[in-house]
Amino acid sequence: MNIILSQFIVTKSLLFVLVSCAIAFVLAPFVIRFLNRFNITRRTEFDSSMGIVHRQAKAGTPIMGGMVVVVTVIVLTVAFNWEQRFTYVPIGVLGISSLLGGMDDLLNLFGKKRRIRSLSHTLRLSRVHRDWWVRIFMVLTLPWTAFKRFFYVLGSDPGKGIQPHEKIIFQFLAGAITAWWIYFKLGTQWQSIWIPFYGDVHIGFWIIPLVIFIVMFTANAVNVADGLDGLSGGSLVIAFSSMLLLAWMQGNEYFAFLNASAVGALLAYTYFNIKPARFQMGDVGSLGLGALLAVLAIAQNRILILPFIGFIFFGELVSVIAQAVSRRVFGRKLLKMSPIHHHFEMLGWSEEKIVMRFWVVNVIAVFVGVWIAMH
Amino acid sequence: MQVLPTKTQKIIDAYLQLDFGDGRRIPCPYFINRPPRRRGSLAVLVGKGRPDEIIEEVFAIARRKRMDVCAMDADDIRRYMLEWGIGIDCSGFVSRVLAEMVCETHAESLFRSLKPPSGLFRRIAFRLNPAKNISVADLASDQNSIVVANVFDARVGDMIVTKSGKHILVVSRVNYGEKGYGMLTYVQSKEQGYVSEGHIILSAPERHLADQNWQKPEDCVPEIEHRRLRVLS
Numbered sequence: 001m002n003i004i005l006s007q008f009i010v011t012k013s014l015l016f017v018l019v020s021c022a023i024a025f026v027l028a029p030f031v032i033r034f035l036n037r038f039n040i041t042r043r044t045e046f047d048s049s050m051g052i053v054h055r056q057a058k059a060g061t062p063i064m065g066g067m068v069v070v071v072t073v074i075v076l077t078v079a080f081n082w083e084q085r086f087t088y089v090p091i092g093v094l095g096i097s098s099l100l101g102g103m104d105d106l107l108n109l110f111g112k113k114r115r116i117r118s119l120s121h122t123l124r125l126s127r128v129h130r131d132w133w134v135r136i137f138m139v140l141t142l143p144w145t146a147f148k149r150f151f152y153v154l155g156s157d158p159g160k161g162i163q164p165h166e167k168i169i170f171q172f173l174a175g176a177i178t179a180w181w182i183y184f185k186l187g188t189q190w191q192s193i194w195i196p197f198y199g200d201v202h203i204g205f206w207i208i209p210l211v212i213f214i215v216m217f218t219a220n221a222v223n224v225a226d227g228l229d230g231l232s233g234g235s236l237v238i239a240f241s242s243m244l245l246l247a248w249m250q251g252n253e254y255f256a257f258l259n260a261s262a263v264g265a266l267l268a269y270t271y272f273n274i275k276p277a278r279f280q281m282g283d284v285g286s287l288g289l290g291a292l293l294a295v296l297a298i299a300q301n302r303i304l305i306l307p308f309i310g311f312i313f314f315g316e317l318v319s320v321i322a323q324a325v326s327r328r329v330f331g332r333k334l335l336k337m338s339p340i341h342h343h344f345e346m347l348g349w350s351e352e353k354i355v356m357r358f359w360v361v362n363v364i365a366v367f368v369g370v371w372i373a374m375h
Numbered sequence: 376m377q378v379l380p381t382k383t384q385k386i387i388d389a390y391l392q393l394d395f396g397d398g399r400r401i402p403c404p405y406f407i408n409r410p411p412r413r414r415g416s417l418a419v420l421v422g423k424g425r426p427d428e429i430i431e432e433v434f435a436i437a438r439r440k441r442m443d444v445c446a447m448d449a450d451d452i453r454r455y456m457l458e459w460g461i462g463i464d465c466s467g468f469v470s471r472v473l474a475e476m477v478c479e480t481h482a483e484s485l486f487r488s489l490k491p492p493s494g495l496f497r498r499i500a501f502r503l504n505p506a507k508n509i510s511v512a513d514l515a516s517d518q519n520s521i522v523v524a525n526v527f528d529a530r531v532g533d534m535i536v537t538k539s540g541k542h543i544l545v546v547s548r549v550n551y552g553e554k555g556y557g558m559l560t561y562v563q564s565k566e567q568g569y570v571s572e573g574h575i576i577l578s579a580p581e582r583h584l585a586d587q588n589w590q591k592p593e594d595c596v597p598e599i600e601h602r603r604l605r606v607l608s
Contacts, residue, residue, distance in 0.1 A: 052438065331416070331504040332506075336431070336435075
C-alpha cells in the first residue's frame with residue numbers, strides 16, 4: 001500500500017471530528033429530554049437480559065440515543081462533504097438502516113404483538129377452511145409463510161418490533177443498494193477485493209452477493225453488541241478511527257471526512273452512554289452505524305480487514321450463532337447466555353470490566369488489522 | 376458390598392438432592408417431553424440434562440420470567456420445575472449415570488461406544504447429540520447390552536428394564552449376604568414422581584428378578600429384564 005498522508009486531509013478531518021463532536025454534544029441533551037418526554041425508554045418486559053439482577057436498573061433509560069450520531073453524521077456530510085461518487089450511497093445506506101432500526105425501536109415499545117402462523121397450521125387451514133378463496137390464498141402464499149417461519153425460528157424474540165423476516169428484507173435492500181453502487185456506479189476498478197500480502201483480485205459480479213452479505217452481517221453484529229453501557233459506542237469509535245486512519249493513508253478525503261464525522265459524533269454519544277447511561281443507542285444507531293461501517297470498509301477496499309476493525313462486533317455475532325447452533329444441533333449451551341458479554345456478566349464480571357476489556361481487545365485487533373492493511 | 380465409583384455416586388446423589396443453595400435440596404422431578412418439542416431444544420429441556428444443567432436452567436427460566444429462585448422455598452422450586460417442564464426422564468437419568476460410570480471405570484465415552492439406532496436421520500441425530508436422543512430401547516437393545524440370567528450375578532451399573540422396555544432403572548448397590556441372600560439397591564426416575572431409590576431383597580437364587588422381594592412392589596411391573604451394557608460386561 002502506497003501511503004499518501006496529506007496534511008490538508010488530516011487537518012480537515014480533525015476539524016470534522018471536533019465540529020461533529022460539538023454538534024452531537026449540543027444535540028444530546030435535547031434528544032434525551034425528547035426521548036424521556038415521549039417515554040421512549042427501556043422496558044423490562046421486552047428484554048430477556050433484564051432478568052440479570054443488576055441490569056434491572058437500566059429500566060427507564062431512554063433508547064434511540066443513536067439518533068444523535070446518525071443525525072450529526074448525515075447533516076455534516078450533506079452540508080460539507082456531499083460528493084455523489086463517494087458519500088451519496090454510504091449516507092443513503094445509513095439512512096435506510098437507521099430508519100429500519102428506528103421503526104423497530106418504536107414498534108417494540110408501542111406496537112402490537114404479532115404472531116407468525118406455523119406452517120402446519122397454514123397447511124391445515126388450506127385444507128379445511130370453509131372459504132375457498134382463503135384456501136387458495138393460503139396455498140399461494142405458502143412460500144412466504146415458510147420464509148417468515150424460517151426467520152421466526154432463527155430469531156431470538158420476535159415480540160412486538162419488526163419481525164426477523166422483515167428485518168432481513170430491509171437489510172438485504174441496504175446491501176443491494178451498496179452493491180449496485182459499487183458494481184454499476186464506481187467503475188470496474190471497484191469490482192475487485194484486496195487480499196492482504198497479495199493485492200487486488202478481480203471478482204466481477206461476485207462483489208454483489210459479497211457486499212450484500214457484509215452489510216447485513218456487520219449491521220446485525222453491531223446491533224448484537226449494543227447491550228452494555230459504552231460497549232458499542234466505544235467499539236465504534238475505535239472502528240471508525242481505524243477506518244479514518246486507513247482513509248488518511250489512502251489519501252481519500254471524502255471517506256476521511258465521513259469517518260471523522262462518525263468518530264466525533266460517537267465520542268459525544270459515548271460520553272453520555274458511559275455507565276450509568278443517560279441514553280442507549282437502540283437499533284436506530286446500531287443498525288445504521290453497522291451498515292455504514294460495512295459500506296465504508298467495502299468502499300475503501302478493505303473488506304478483509306473488517307473482522308479486525310470490528311473484532312468485538314463480529315465476536316459477539318459469532319457467539320450468538322455458535323450458541324444457536326450448539327443449542328439446536330448438540331442440545332447444550334456453549335455460553336451461559338448469548339451474546340458473549342452477557343456470559344461474562346453471568347460469570348460475575350462487572351459491566352465496566354467487560355466493556356473496558358472488550359475495548360482493549362478491540363484496540364489490539366485494530367492494530368493487527370491496520371498492520372495487515374498496510375501490506 | 377459393591378458400590379458405584381465415587382463420581383458416579385455423586386451424580387446420583389446430585390439427582391436425588393438437587394442443590395439450589397441455602398439448604399434447599401429437592402429430588403429431581405420426572406419429566407418427559409412430548410415429541411414436537413424435542414426439535415431444536417436443549418437436552419435439559421427434554422428431560423435429558425445433567426444435574427448442574429437442570430439447576431442452571433431453573434435459574435435461567437426464572438430470570439426470563441422475572442422470578443427470584445433465591446426467594447423460593449423447596450416446594451415452590453419443585454412446583455415451578457413441574458410447571459416449566461424441567462426434570463429428567465428414566466432413560467436420561469440412567470444414561471447420565473452410566474456415562475459417568477463408563478468414563479470413570481473404562482475411561483471412554485458411553486455415547487461413543489453405543490451402537491446408534493437404525494435409520495439415517497436417527498443415526499445422525501444420535502451421533503450429533505447422543506444424550507438427547509438416547510432411549511430405553513437404545514440402552515436395552517441386544518447390540519448394546521446383554522441379558523443377565525442369574526440375579527446373583529448382578530453388579531452395580533446393571534439395568535433393570537421394565538414395562539416391556541418402556542422404563543429403566545439402574546442398580547446402584549449390590550450386597551450379597553450369606554446363605555443365598557442379598558440385596559440390590561436401584562435408582563430410577565419414576566413417572567409421575569421423581570428420582571428415588573428402592574431395594575430388592577434377593578431371597579430365591581433360582582428365581583427371576585421379578586419374583587424377588589421388592590421393597591416397593593409398585594416398581595415391580597410385568598416383563599422385567601435384567602441387562603448389562605456390553606461396555607461394562
